[in-house]
Amino acid sequence: QVTLRESGPALVKPTQTLTLTCTISGFSVSTSGMCVSWVRQPPGKALEWLGRIEWDDDKFYSTSLKTRLTISKDASKNQVVLTMTNMDPADTATYYCARIPSEAYCLGGFDVWGQGTVVTVSS
Amino acid sequence: DIQMTQSPSILSATVGDRVTITCRASQDIGSWLAWYQQKPGKTPKLLIYDASNLEDGVPSRFSGGGSGTEFTLTITSLQPDDFAGYYCQQYNPNSLWTFGQGTKVEIK
Numbered sequence: 001q002v003t004l005r006e007s008g009p010a011l012v013k014p015t016q017t018l019t020l021t022c023t024i025s026g027f028s029v030s031t032s033g034m035c036v037s038w039v040r041q042p043p044g045k046a047l048e049w050l051g052r053i054e055w056d057d058d059k060f061y062s063t064s065l066k067t068r069l070t071i072s073k074d075a076s077k078n079q080v081v082l083t084m085t086n087m088d089p090a091d092t093a094t095y096y097c098a099r100i101p102s103e104a105y106c107l108g109g110f111d112v113w114g115q116g117t118v119v120t121v122s123s
Numbered sequence: 124d125i126q127m128t129q130s131p132s133i134l135s136a137t138v139g140d141r142v143t144i145t146c147r148a149s150q151d152i153g154s155w156l157a158w159y160q161q162k163p164g165k166t167p168k169l170l171i172y173d174a175s176n177l178e179d180g181v182p183s184r185f186s187g188g189g190s191g192t193e194f195t196l197t198i199t200s201l202q203p204d205d206f207a208g209y210y211c212q213q214y215n216p217n218s219l220w221t222f223g224q225g226t227k228v229e230i231k
Contacts, residue, residue: 037220039222046210046222046223046224046225047159047161047167047210047212047222047225048222049212049219049220049221049222052220060219060220061219062124062219063124063219096166096167098167100214106214106216107155107214107216108157108172108173108214109157109158109159109169109171109172109178109212109214110157110159110167110169110212111169111172111178113166113167114166115166116166
């Protein structure tokens with residue numbers, strides 16, 4: 001069974017750096033075709049794609065956030081990590097990690113999502 | 124970046140109705156489009172991928188169509204469980220990915 005689980009701080013202060021971890025079970029982050037994205041959703045608002053990491057360590061980031069985002073993977077822990085710098089109250093949202101099936105090689109819908117983690121940015 | 128525009132933003136309907144949601148892309152994305160359903164407080168659920176392929180376990184009353192820049196999600200005979208938010212998402216391999224702004228299907 002494939003599961004993803006996000007973890008990280010629930011509260012961060014403005015200007016701080018947020019680090020979220022997506023712990024994966026059921027497939028390896030090293031599997032050819034692996035593709036994991038981060039998506040967020042501010043309260044009452046739409047889903048926003050943040051970026052993705054692929055099996056060969058290629059990374060792609062939303063244009064509006066690319067200067068603040070880093071996505072990496074740790075094969076030894078089977079995790080994908082999101083780092084977002086210079087946090088602002090506008091970054092308050094539920095953050096999700098989600099995967100595309102490996103056989104799709106990053107060309108498909110997100111079939112498995114984490115449960116989401118709520119991050120509030122406030123002093 | 125490719126912009127995805129959904130319409131309508133809110134759709135009022137009754138049980139049994141046939142409803143259609145439209146998603147337009149700002150440039151040609153082929154068939155690289157997915158549709159999701161999201162209920163309040165829940166994670167999104169994949170309904171359709173590659174514009175028209177039904178995800179395993181999704182009821183056949185859901186269908187997707189279109190290609191290029193215009194896409195539709197149709198629900199034939201709306202059921203009580205279908206009142207929810209719906210999002211399109213493009214995953215064009217030659218661009219960054221984006222979601223539409225969402226459509227809320229509410230009880231009329």
